[in-house]
Amino acid sequence: MRNHFAIQALQQRWLRATVLGVASLCGVGALQADELLNRAQALRQQGATQEAFVLLDAQEASRAGDPAFDQALAEAAEAAGLYTRALMARERLLHSQPGNVRAQDEQARLLQALGDWNGLQALPLEVRLRSVAVDAALSVDQHLYSYDRTGHGGRSTIKGAFDLGWGHDSNVNAGLEPGETFPVLPGVPAWTLDPGAWGRSSGFLSAALTLQGRYVMTSQWSVVGGLRASGRHHSAGASMDEPSEADVHGGVSWRSNRNELILTGRGIHEARGGDKVRGAGGLQGEWIYRPDGLRQWGVFAQSMNLHYPGQSVRDVRRTVAGVTYALVARNASVLYLGIHAGEESPRKSGAADLGHRLTGARLGGHIALHPHWAVFGSIDTERRRYGAADPFFRLQRRDTQWRTALGLSWVPVPSWRITPQVEWVDVDSTVPIHPYQRRLISVTVRREF
Numbered sequence: 001m002r003n004h005f006a007i008q009a010l011q012q013r014w015l016r017a018t019v020l021g022v023a024s025l026c027g028v029g030a031l032q033a034d035e036l037l038n039r040a041q042a043l044r045q046q047g048a049t050q051e052a053f054v055l056l057d058a059q060e061a062s063r064a065g066d067p068a069f070d071q072a073l074a075e076a077a078e079a080a081g082l083y084t085r086a087l088m089a090r091e092r093l094l095h096s097q098p099g100n101v102r103a104q105d106e107q108a109r110l111l112q113a114l115g116d117w118n119g120l121q122a123l124p125l126e127v128r129l130r131s132v133a134v135d136a137a138l139s140v141d142q143h144l145y146s147y148d149r150t151g152h153g154g155r156s157t158i159k160g161a162f163d164l165g166w167g168h169d170s171n172v173n174a175g176l177e178p179g180e181t182f183p184v185l186p187g188v189p190a191w192t193l194d195p196g197a198w199g200r201s202s203g204f205l206s207a208a209l210t211l212q213g214r215y216v217m218t219s220q221w222s223v224v225g226g227l228r229a230s231g232r233h234h235s236a237g238a239s240m241d242e243p244s245e246a247d248v249h250g251g252v253s254w255r256s257n258r259n260e261l262i263l264t265g266r267g268i269h270e271a272r273g274g275d276k277v278r279g280a281g282g283l284q285g286e287w288i289y290r291p292d293g294l295r296q297w298g299v300f301a302q303s304m305n306l307h308y309p310g311q312s313v314r315d316v317r318r319t320v321a322g323v324t325y326a327l328v329a330r331n332a333s334v335l336y337l338g339i340h341a342g343e344e345s346p347r348k349s350g351a352a353d354l355g356h357r358l359t360g361a362r363l364g365g366h367i368a369l370h371p372h373w374a375v376f377g378s379i380d381t382e383r384r385r386y387g388a389a390d391p392f393f394r395l396q397r398r399d400t401q402w403r404t405a406l407g408l409s410w411v412p413v414p415s416w417r418i419t420p421q422v423e424w425v426d427v428d429s430t431v432p433i434h435p436y437q438r439r440l441i442s443v444t445v446r447r448e449f
């Protein structure tokens with residue numbers, strides 16, 4: 001009997017030793033794991049973001065699924081600008097902790113950084129209302145010439161918007177200020193201004209439809225395209241100046257890592273009062289470089305033939321090239337700028353006074369005040385030097401145009417945007433019949449889909 005109790009005591013001591021040993025090993029493992037995460041955090045705090053990511057990346061195969069590790073890996077990958085890897089770690093974290101509010105909000109921010117509009121729309125409503133900043137759908141691409149990026153996982157994308165607006169235009173026909181007097185110019189015969197050349201104001205209603213998309217064929221090749229149709233209805237007395245426009249474009253894109261080349265054909269139809277006033281067609285090429293999901297450089301070149309029905313002497317070839325840059329801050333504020341230069345060359349001889357060389361610049365952005373509110377503004381300028389003196393006024397024509405816009409963007413619910421805006425246009429010219437000023441006040445309601 002004593003032997004039996006002795007054996008039981010021995011077994012119990014062995015069991016306790018085993019449990020303590022396992023616990024000790026687990027503790028060592030946990031300490032080692034904590035040490036790994038602590039080292040990675042220390043590296044990030046020192047600014048060595050790439051080193052922190054490499055340290056954790058080496059352990060991903062064995063540690064994936066551990067919430068603490070996935071959180072640390074996501075933070076390191078995002079700090080290093082590796083947004084796709086950060087998103088994968090966040091998704092693992094949400095799989096093990098679906099109610100983690102912080103991870104939900106960080107996932108929304110990463111989808112925004114990647115430009116994955118479809119992914120954002122697939123988030124639960126409460127996450128979008130809480131996390132998606134006011135202009136999440138207003139990506140860098142909408143400020144530049146490039147097309148929508150591929151969705152998360154390389155999916156094809158398509159997005160669109162319908163705009164309905166109303167407002168007031170102080171100078172719908174870009175005419176001269178009523179009552180303006182003109183100096184007497186030496187050698188210029190007496191002249192009078194056509195009454196239709198004086199500026200006219202009008203209230204208006206506007207509508208526009210925009211579609212833009214990308215069909216992914218391979219990991220590198222895509223078909224891209226889009227269209228925009230817009231029009232305005234003026235109040236009585238200004239119907240002849242009601243503008244409408246249709247712009248269709250499509251082509252191919254080749255992408256490798258952070259670089260993308262896009263070649264598209266483009267056609268434009270412009271009308272006033274229902275009558276075509278100008279048509280354009282040509283090619284456009286772009287090189288887009290994205291260091292990460294929040295920054296974008298672009299170089300573009302465009303060659304278009306502009307045709308004026310019934311006034312073929314005005315037909316020109318427009319060639320423009322430029323450089324653009326845009327930056328999205330982590331709070332969804334946006335800064336963009338660009339410079340461009342080019343010329344419009346008359347298609348017919350003897351019409352040098354109708355062609356010009358041009359240079360221009362643009363600067364703008366918006367500041368996110370709240371997840372549903374942002375203020376935005378922009379300023380554009382362009383200088384135009386014409387190829388010959390005006391044949392009537394005998395003056396070398398030089399124009400300088402300034403355009404300034406200021407507004408507010410409000411997203412009351414996802415996919416809806418309300419935008420009050422004020423816009424000023426000022427054109428100065430050495431030829432007395434070409435200067436004008438214009439002010440537009442409008443409120444636009446947009447439905448994105």
